[in-house]
Amino acid sequence: MISRSVKWAAGAGLALAGLAGGAGTAYGVGDVLEIPALETDLAAESLLLDVEHIGDRLVAVGERGHIVYSDDGGRNWTQADVPVSTTLTGVDFPEGNSQHGWAVGHSGVILHTSDGGETWNHQYDGREGIPALVSHYEKRIESKEAEIEAAEDEDRVADLEWELEDLVYTRDILQEDLDSFGPWQPMLDVWFRDAEYGIAIGAYNLIYRTQNGGETWQPISGRIDNPNRFHLNEITQVEGGDLYIAGESGFIYRSTDDGSSWESIEPGYPGSFFGVVGTGDGGVLAYGLRGNIYRSGNGEEWTAVDSGSDRTLNAGDVNDSGEVVIVANDGAVVYSDDGGQSFSEYVRPARHSYVGVTLIPDDSLVLVGERGAVRTDRRGKGQEADAPTAELE
Template identity: 40%
Template sequence: MFSDLVQCLTHASGKALATGLTRVLLSSIALLSPAAFAGWQDPLNTPALQTERAHETLLLDVVRADQRLVAVGGHGHVVYSDDDGSTWRQGKVPVSVTLVAAYFPSGDFGWAVGHDGVILRTTDGGKNWAKQFDGYQANDEIVAAATRTKERAQAQLDAAETAGDDVAIEDAEMALEAATYALQDAEYDKSTGSTKPFMDVWFYDAKRGFAVGAYGMFFATENGGESWEDVSSRLPNPDRLHLNAITPVGAHSLVVVGEMGMILRSDDLGQTWHQLESPYDGSLFGLLAQGSHQLLFGLRGHVYNSTDGGISWNELSTGSEQTLLSGVIGHKHTLLVGNGGSVVVFDSALNNPVSTILEGRKAYAAVAEASDGNYVIVGEAGVKRLNAAGEMIDQSISMAAGDF
């Protein structure tokens, strides 16, 4: 299925996107004959297959929903566990696209996002999911926003010409040119279909939340996801760099990290944003915050420590060059996980990193702390469990008996 091929390629390195290759492939697909798509089913309208091996397939995020653990991943799979990751059940999902990230502001209410611009919501802790939004709607919203921006730029140019202000005219002409290009890009993206993935989602409460993704996608909701608005114009991201993660760093402060070392910060719950100086010019995949202490991580094992809320950074030597994709601050230790079976364990003060490589060297995309003090990690080998020292626990993991 061509959609699956695109999704696999865009996930070639954990949450990293093979941007150029994806665009080339999409252009090639557009030239294929209709016969090539015979029997194709739109994964946005095809429910995820129920399988007793869902916990062993590709999973890309795992999060806490109170005491429950919920993991999401390939083919629309969502699995959840109420016994610290030993036994899992599969949720009912109305799509079969790859799900990349999830977030629960409470035990019942949660959201998941993924490929083809999909946003799902659950109101029962991950058992049942409903589609709220997809890439087709995202394209419409982006085109509408770009059209409004171009109209404003044209109005500013008209006003400047009426006033005879040469400086204002030059500025307005540049703004109109940029807006015209942005609208053309949005219209082109719309013509290729629902191709752009969301990479992360975060909610302040059951009403207010954000979803971030590829090509600078940044959407907000004020009504629990009943409607989503393209608010990418709030970000200083004119090149539409990929946005990989969004993280709270204070009561009303958020940080978005992404491609080319991008670090954006808001101190008014996402209304306005400014760019921070970055210690690294490669892709960043996440940030962990504990008070004024932060850990920033990304490509090739780069990890940076800040003790002043992200104003200054010091690089930490982890002894590994494996890309790090996710992490969690636990009660006793902080863990980062990534490609090649890489696990980096920090002490309670987010210092003294110790790097290990798990047997099998599989890529792991996310980690969550279970209520028993151990950790659950997910990735290309499905679900695994680690102890507090980051060592694999030799314990059977299964789907609940009688579910299939």
């Protein structure tokens, strides 16, 4: 059984064991960032962690640097040319752009494609990103010390000193991890507004922004009120333009200005959220552990919705008709045809867990998870078995 938490937990466990590359691969962090993904007929049948639908093409990413794409609705897959062999956790193409896309993964890696996902280039990774984040915190520490020096009210000074202590602690932890284990912290998801502007997020409050198509990335962790460094699991844009980040320990973060600033939201459930999806009618759904779904019409007030499931909900998608599909552990697929007002659950007989899903126009779903990619009908039933054939070129 897997869950969306494998995106960060696997990276942490493997790095601490000195095996940051993936199960059974005795490579260090630097190795998996330099060794290209191995070509294999099993790429589309191995662990896949995210899938993106762009135009007539599907692109999925997963373990060992595997990226596969399909031009026939997920019936056959071709393995892409990828320069790393670390686990990849998220993929995104800007709306209306079928050529430029980005993928992220363990060791803070960020990849870019300019040919629709057929070949990928390395843009960034934790070897640059974590030192940049340490510098980011050092600048914040200097700024906070100046605030303390200028403050006159004793209560204000006490508050600022508490904030300074948090900043120093975070900087020191980042530096100690870097010195002991290398830049193992995983990126978990990525979103791009267009071919220039994008945001990548990850475990332990990692969040970076680019304004030049990924040529350079800047840490912006200080823009989110997340002093406990909870994981940032997924980023998505909903109808109307608001950005949401699904976070750990009951937190969601919303931005109304493309990520320049963020507000913290607590829908009412103390467990982790793994994703947010719009409902097509202006509503928003947040989903996560133990089948929990919360719905909001405006992002301010949230109400629990019965998902019909007690399994961890990992990924979701919505179409223009208001159909919502969320996939879960143990082969569960929860479906709504009323914009997320109500759901029904179907459990696939093989009970393989899924961590990615996309609705495609032929009334099918493509699910990805522990056994790769599979096509089903809208409710997760039937069609191809959980073992498609990869077609390599």
